[in-house]
Amino acid sequence: MFLIKLDLQFFAGEKTEKATPKKREDSRKKGQVAKSADVNTAIIILFVFLLFLFIGGFLRDKMLLLFRHTFQDYLLIELTERSIQEIFLELTIEVAIILAPIMGIAVITAIAANLLQVGFMNSPESIMMKLNKLDPIQGFKRIYSIRAIVEMLKSILKIVFIGMITFIVIWVNLDELLRLALVDIGYSLSTISKITMQMGLFSGAALLLLSVLDYFYQKYDFEKNIRMSKQDIKDEYKKTEGDPLIKSKIKQKQREMAMQRMMQEIPNADVIITNPTHFAVALKYDENKADAPYVVAKGMDYVAQKIKELAKEHDIIMIENVALARALYSQAEIGDIVPEEYFKAIAEILAYVYRLKQKV
16 A cells, blocks of 8 residues: 655645636736637628628729729829829828728727627737746747747638638639630629639638637636736735734724724713623713713623623613613614614613712
8 A cells, every 4th residue: 555645735826717807807907807809809800891792893993993094194194293292192091081981990900800809898908018928948948839829720720711812713714814804804803703702701710710710718817827826815815905914913902992992982971771790881972072971881791891890890781671771782883873672761760860869
């Protein structure tokens, strides 16, 4: 029979626990989120080619008009400084009109893809200069790591997919491509545009499918990287909630201060209601502070004995009433007005106390 000695401290440091909300928030502030760059690329490609599908005719007409205007008008203009400026300005405006929809849809889809994955995120810490990124050893580890191998396999997979789609599209349209040498330029351009559009749309759809798979992988990898050990969770709790030992000492100190304040108020009480051993409740009536008697101190067992000792020292009258003492202790806190259902009983007690004080 063999006995194996295990060091449990080794397992305590193993990161097996899911990240806490604070850990996730801190990672987000650093720009560390589950995000796939392939999703952005795929969505941009797909929507740009969809844009070509819907407004391709408009873009084609604008480009043909630009070429026609260039060869028919600009080449015949006498070149002067003013004419060159006018030509440059007109060409800039025409090119901007052609490129604006493409650039606009690219920017909008890029923003939408990021919002779709991570939402709105403000992380200035992620763009700050970090000297550890210049460390050649860390750079070597990043190059020759499991993640780098996965990225390489993803790139190979994308090349294979795009290559297969390109080959299939060309193979399906092979007859039309072979006839291009026998047709006019307009038909050739139309055919090439159609085939290019098919390649772009199918490639974008394929990349989108791959990017969705990549997003789930990135999410899995992110969750694995932000895992915490049991010790990490304990340390985080101490930082956020405070050390339990320190918290207990603070609470103890607060209780002591509250007890001290309560004891200081006992000499001002009008009467002490007892049961007679386990409970003691000190009452006072001050019409300037409240419309009814209120509790200035209360205690059970040891505290009740301390209240009674102070009452004896300051000649405060103590009345034994078991039911009333228990009820006031359980239903009224320090500073609270006594419950209304006990007004009559307490009024009788206070009247008795005031009569005794007058006799003295």
